[in-house]
Amino acid sequence: MLPKFGSPYQHACIMDKRDFLKTGGLLGLAWMLPTGRLFASANNAAGGCVLIPSETPGPFPLDLTANPFYFRQDIREDRTGAPLRLRLKVLGLETCGPMPNVRVHIWACDADGVYSGYPFQQGGQNTVGETFLRGFQITDAEGVVEFLSIFPGWYPNRVCHIHFKVHVNSSYSAVSQLTFPQAEKQAVYTDNAALYPNGPDPLTPAQDGIFDDGYAYQEATLTYNTDTSEYESYLEVTVQGEGLPTGLQELRNARQFVLGQNQPNPFTDHCVVPLTLLAPGEVTLELFTLQGRSAARIEQRGLPAGEHLLPVDLGELGLAQGSYAYQVEVRNAQGTFRDVRLMTSAR
Numbered sequence: 001m002l003p004k005f006g007s008p009y010q011h012a013c014i015m016d017k018r019d020f021l022k023t024g025g026l027l028g029l030a031w032m033l034p035t036g037r038l039f040a041s042a043n044n045a046a047g048g049c050v051l052i053p054s055e056t057p058g059p060f061p062l063d064l065t066a067n068p069f070y071f072r073q074d075i076r077e078d079r080t081g082a083p084l085r086l087r088l089k090v091l092g093l094e095t096c097g098p099m100p101n102v103r104v105h106i107w108a109c110d111a112d113g114v115y116s117g118y119p120f121q122q123g124g125q126n127t128v129g130e131t132f133l134r135g136f137q138i139t140d141a142e143g144v145v146e147f148l149s150i151f152p153g154w155y156p157n158r159v160c161h162i163h164f165k166v167h168v169n170s171s172y173s174a175v176s177q178l179t180f181p182q183a184e185k186q187a188v189y190t191d192n193a194a195l196y197p198n199g200p201d202p203l204t205p206a207q208d209g210i211f212d213d214g215y216a217y218q219e220a221t222l223t224y225n226t227d228t229s230e231y232e233s234y235l236e237v238t239v240q241g242e243g244l245p246t247g248l249q250e251l252r253n254a255r256q257f258v259l260g261q262n263q264p265n266p267f268t269d270h271c272v273v274p275l276t277l278l279a280p281g282e283v284t285l286e287l288f289t290l291q292g293r294s295a296a297r298i299e300q301r302g303l304p305a306g307e308h309l310l311p312v313d314l315g316e317l318g319l320a321q322g323s324y325a326y327q328v329e330v331r332n333a334q335g336t337f338r339d340v341r342l343m344t345s346a347r
Helices: 182-191 248-254
Strands: 038-040 083-092 103-107 134-138 145-148 162-169 172-178 223-225 230-239 257-259 270-277 280-287 294-303 306-313 323-333 337-344
Touching: 083 103, 083 162, 103 145, 134 145, 134 337, 162 230, 172 230, 248 257, 248 337, 257 323, 257 337, 270 280, 270 323, 270 337, 280 306, 294 306
Parallel strands: 083 230
Antiparallel strands: 038 230, 083 145, 103 134, 103 162, 162 172, 223 230, 257 270, 270 306, 280 294, 280 323, 323 337
């Protein structure tokens, strides 16, 4: 069943943007393992999981980790096209269960088949310095991320597609691409002809060199929601691992502190963030909206080593219910260390 769409964006008590996730946690350097494989879908007929090779990131991936600006749900900027709300659910191979708190990047071309950030594209377009249709989110407790984009166009020799990259931890990521059912895809172009001057896509996935070895588990759903006037798409993506803190940055953090998931999660108005300090230190707990804006900042001075519960009260902070990324920064004699989770408040 397609998950429910339409979670409202939260815009409350916005503060100046800070160096969000700059050097720690989910923004640590990520390498793709040479033998890394990624598969999409839930179960096969035998009740297990089906692996398919990971795909090339393509010629226009950029490195989103270098710029926290890209932490955002709405990636459209000034691009025009049919609105597309995309949801990806990340599952772990070992358990086939949801993987919370992993970073998912997506990037796509615009309605004309042009990517942001690169020169010498079709039509002679140069988009160096532009950032449209790129972004990342952090999976929630159900392993889900959501983006608001436009339905992508196509360009010569490639079928319509969207790139995505799942950062399991700071030392391992998996990269792939998704496409759409042929009839539904062509209907988008036909029904929105004024927005897509290149017309219907001349290729099927089977004619595309990326997908011609099989794409059944990379084909996202595509439906139209008459209530919101948006196209909606959903894909389950399973990657190797369990989301354990085994990357280099996570192991470095583990020598200083352990950050837990907020309890309860989801919550209504109040929760606590478990934090264990292995040495005395100063602690900052900062909340960010899913558009990357700092929403609240809580300072805890002179905390001793040991277990702590950091309280979060949305009412006292002047924040509406919704999902927030929370970053904990620990400063002690060994340096500054950061880690990130996602919390969700709902009735």
